[in-house]
Amino acid sequence: MTPAGRQPRADPPHARSRSGRRPGEGDTRKAILAAATGCFAELGYDRATIRVIAAEAAVDPALIIHYFGSKEALFRAALELPLKPPSILQQALAADADPECVGKTVVRSFLEAWDPPEPRRHLLVMLRSAMTNEAAMGMVRDLLANDIFGPVTEILGVPDGSFRANLLGTQFLGLAVMRYISGLEPLASASIDDLVAAIGPTVQRYLTGDLTR
Amino acid sequence: MTPAGRQPRADPPHARSRSGRRPGEGDTRKAILAAATGCFAELGYDRATIRVIAAEAAVDPALIIHYFGSKEALFRAALELPLKPPSILQQALAADADPECVGKTVVRSFLEAWDPPEPRRHLLVMLRSAMTNEAAMGMVRDLLANDIFGPVTEILGVPDGSFRANLLGTQFLGLAVMRYISGLEPLASASIDDLVAAIGPTVQRYLTGDLTR
Numbered sequence: 001m002t003p004a005g006r007q008p009r010a011d012p013p014h015a016r017s018r019s020g021r022r023p024g025e026g027d028t029r030k031a032i033l034a035a036a037t038g039c040f041a042e043l044g045y046d047r048a049t050i051r052v053i054a055a056e057a058a059v060d061p062a063l064i065i066h067y068f069g070s071k072e073a074l075f076r077a078a079l080e081l082p083l084k085p086p087s088i089l090q091q092a093l094a095a096d097a098d099p100e101c102v103g104k105t106v107v108r109s110f111l112e113a114w115d116p117p118e119p120r121r122h123l124l125v126m127l128r129s130a131m132t133n134e135a136a137m138g139m140v141r142d143l144l145a146n147d148i149f150g151p152v153t154e155i156l157g158v159p160d161g162s163f164r165a166n167l168l169g170t171q172f173l174g175l176a177v178m179r180y181i182s183g184l185e186p187l188a189s190a191s192i193d194d195l196v197a198a199i200g201p202t203v204q205r206y207l208t209g210d211l212t213r
Numbered sequence: 214m215t216p217a218g219r220q221p222r223a224d225p226p227h228a229r230s231r232s233g234r235r236p237g238e239g240d241t242r243k244a245i246l247a248a249a250t251g252c253f254a255e256l257g258y259d260r261a262t263i264r265v266i267a268a269e270a271a272v273d274p275a276l277i278i279h280y281f282g283s284k285e286a287l288f289r290a291a292l293e294l295p296l297k298p299p300s301i302l303q304q305a306l307a308a309d310a311d312p313e314c315v316g317k318t319v320v321r322s323f324l325e326a327w328d329p330p331e332p333r334r335h336l337l338v339m340l341r342s343a344m345t346n347e348a349a350m351g352m353v354r355d356l357l358a359n360d361i362f363g364p365v366t367e368i369l370g371v372p373d374g375s376f377r378a379n380l381l382g383t384q385f386l387g388l389a390v391m392r393y394i395s396g397l398e399p400l401a402s403a404s405i406d407d408l409v410a411a412i413g414p415t416v417q418r419y420l421t422g423d424l425t426r
Contacts, residue, residue: 042314044345098230131344132257141395149397166391167411174387176380184362187379198380198424202415211411 029067032057037078040080041121045075045129045136055168063103073127079143083113085172086151093155103204111192119178122126127181144169157174160211167206177201242280250291254334254374258288258349266335267307288342288349292356294335294338296326299364306368307382315410316417324384324405333393357382374422380419388412 033035033179035057052059068074082157091104126143129136149169153161175195178187205211248270251379261381263284267274283288305318327333339356342349362382388408391400418424 028215041328127340128344131341141397144395144397162404163399163407163411166397166403169397170387170391170412171415172387173390174383176386177386177390178383182357184354184357184379184382186376187383190376190379194424196426198376198419199383201418201422202384204422205414208412209414211407213410 025067028059031118032059032064032067032074034075037121040075040078040129041124043128044131045133050074061165062189070108072135072139074141076139078125079122080141081147082119084151085110085148086155088113089152090155099146100204102141102206103202104200106198106207107196108192110175111195115179115192120176121181123176127177147163160175161171163212166205167211171199171202171206214327214395238280241276243273244375245272245280245287246290247276248269250334250338251285253291253342254337256341256401257344258346261342263287272332285352287355288351289305292353294330294360297364298323298361299368301326302365303368312421313417316420317414319416320409320413320419321405324386324408327393328405333389336389336393369420377419377424380424381416384412384419412413 032053036053039053039056042048043052050061050064052075054064055160057064064074069079070127088109089106092102093099095105114123126140131137132138149165150161152165152168156164160165178184179190180188182188245266247393249261249266252266252269254262256265263274263277267277270277277287281290301322301368302319302352308318327336339353343353344350362375362378365378365381369377370379391397392403392408393401395401
């Protein structure tokens with residue numbers, strides 16, 4: 001692990017962190033995680049090495065291992081969504097007195113949460129890394145199963161809940177990729193209101209409708 | 214361009230093709246295209262070099278340039294879907310006397326076309342390459358706009374046809390990624406009949422329904 005091709009640092013951040021003149025541990029961890037998220041999103045799992053992430057965060061590579069343990073663990077942390085779909089669903093269910101309107105509320109909440117630029121980087125982390133590295137694909141699959149589809153199934157609390165959760169996944173994943181990654185028009189610039197009207201009934205049906213006919 | 218790390222060929226295919234003892238031009242072109250599709254699907258755009266593809270097809274790299282002109286042109290050819298969504302839609306519309314049942318017919322045709330292993334490789338070509346190379350992303354975007362959403366919009370022949378075509382895209386893209394790439398259950402193993410019943414009405418609505426409420 002020679003730092004070939006990189007400029008030597010006069011004042012290694014690792015040393016600074018020991019001196020107590022750096023911001024608190026929480027800030028350093030956050031800075032590393034933000035840098036990692038950006039690198040995984042731009043470069044994918046393989047090319048976002050610990051060294052590249054450390055340079056981006058302006059910290060010593062050893063500090064990343066100190067805080068996260070391994071690249072795998074750092075990647076899992078970067079996959080953690082700031083606004084989790086199960087929470088979005090649960091809040092929509094709690095907010096809506098009428099269970100027949102919850103589909104539109106969920107679509108609106110999803111778009112309001114994901115339209116800002118920051119959250120969509122997590123989508124890029126997920127897709128770019130899963131498409132380029134088998135281990136990353138496995139971790140993304142685990143995340144989807146354990147952190148999204150499992151909790152959504154539990155929230156739905158019906159016998160075919162896992163099938164319904166998967167159907168919701170097809171609609172929201174396709175919407176996210178089309179709107180945030182492919183950037184194809186007119187969908188990428190469609191207003192939230194138009195999308196709520198168009199997609200709300202689909203989501204409503206996957207949540208509570210009869211799926212057998 | 215030294216063939217370092219590769220075994221020397223006693224009988225270069227390029228020479229064989231001139232001798233007339235190789236299969237016809239069409240077969241060679243097909244073999245190159247099949248190898249390219251496999252390499253782009255497995256490796257993504259950057260790592261699937263002309264040299265790697267040539268080795269996979271057991272032809273001389275120069276022969277690939279002879280047939281396709283450039284790596285970009287070869288990639289565009291590999292993106293060509295064996296069963297194009299506009300054709301699937303048009304056939305479903307022609308086959309169905311009742312326009313209110315066409316959603317289910319489209320979902321069934323889509324799944325019957327895409328469930329076999331060969332077509333889904335094209336999905337991997339598209340996703341893996343678009344997620345790892347900007348130029349490939351541009352070509353995938355062109356293909357989606359010109360070969361899928363444009364023709365589907367024309368087939369629909371209504372003022373909001375391009376928005377409807379995009380909505381169909383969100384549902385089918387999400388379905389394809391969830392079923393063929395993430396492999397998450399129960400969706401990956403769901404029967405075609407169950408998916409037709411569950412997703413058919415969504416597709417019907419995006420095709421002909423009122424999207425404003």
